[in-house]
Amino acid sequence: MRTQIALILFILISCSTHSLRYFYTATTGIPTFPEFVTVGLVDGEPISYYDSNIRREVPRQEWMAEEADYWEEQTQASISSEQNFKANIGILKSRFNQTGGVHIVQFMYGCEWDDETGNREGFEQYAYDGEDLLSFDRNDMRWITPSPQGALTKSKWDSDRGLNEYTKNYLTQECIDWLKKYVGYGRSSLERKVPPEVSVFQKGSSPVTCHATGFFPSGIVMSWQKNGEDLHEDVELGETLPNDDRTFQKTSRLGVKPEGWKKNTYTCIVQHSGLEEDVKRVFTDNSGPPLGIIIGCVVAVLLLGAVIGGIVWKKKKDGGYGKTNTSDTDSENSGNTAQKA
Structure with missing residues (x-):
């Protein structure tokens, strides 16, 4: 029996699942910390970094150091996201009847892919001050919120069927395409095996x-x-x-x-x-x-x-995340406006 269990466990820890994750953190009221930070990871390895102090996207792996045009595009996308997330903090403070103090908006998204079975997963989630705010249900193509303050945004985004179809397509197809590309770049590093x-x-x-x-x-x-x-x-x-x-x-x-x-x-x-x-x-x-x-x-x-900007999601999550620029700054302009690789 123990041999069977050991075999199952070995299969689980040696499976060929790869992940692409992005973490965005926007803050207010923390003078010594950048107001906006993004980190990208492939299989848990950091591949990119941006913050509002340096205001440029930089590679974190040699195998990610592509041509200058690529990183310039990523920089412009992060600058756009920075402005949207700063505006969103103001909107959420108003909805929660808050004025000063420390407040944090977090965004995680991305995908996972098993290069043996072809299985793929995608997810997109938001949190405010450490509590879940919004998450995307890609099967039903709708947003879920446990918070009354998130209900207005959910209603607005769900009314845009095209936005939700785009989000599902990104998480299940475009994100996977980028992940396969990055795994190809860093395969020798990502698939190395070092015993404990x-x-x-x-x-x-x-x-x-x-x-x-x-x-x-x-x-x-x-x-x-x-x-x-x-x-x-x-x-x-x-x-x-x-x-x-x-x-x-x-x-x-x-x-x-x-x-x-x-x-x-x-x-x-x-x-x-x-x-x-x-x-x-x-x-x-x-x-x-x-x-x-x-x-x-x-x-x-x-x-x-x-790596994660010193901010820990109060409710632990497990999964991968990619890059989207979602704004809730007004009722006419919301959703993913500047998708990044």
């Missing part, structure tokens, strides 16, 4: 920690055994975080009391597409975290904050 380094340790009376780092791609499975039997209770799985060398790290913590680990044997098992066989690390009470791991965790958190 795994260690198990405990600090004082804190939970036992299994730490995997330095792996690529980001898909990884971490599990525990107690005396050779699968263990699921008291297990806390952390998020996958980026390292500063374009690899990833992840932790899994096991809440074991001292009397527990003195009488039993606990083993952390790690599965990754870069490994020829599972890595197994048995916990002993004299283990301790190497200094490099501690430093790596700190660097990863700082890097993650930098």
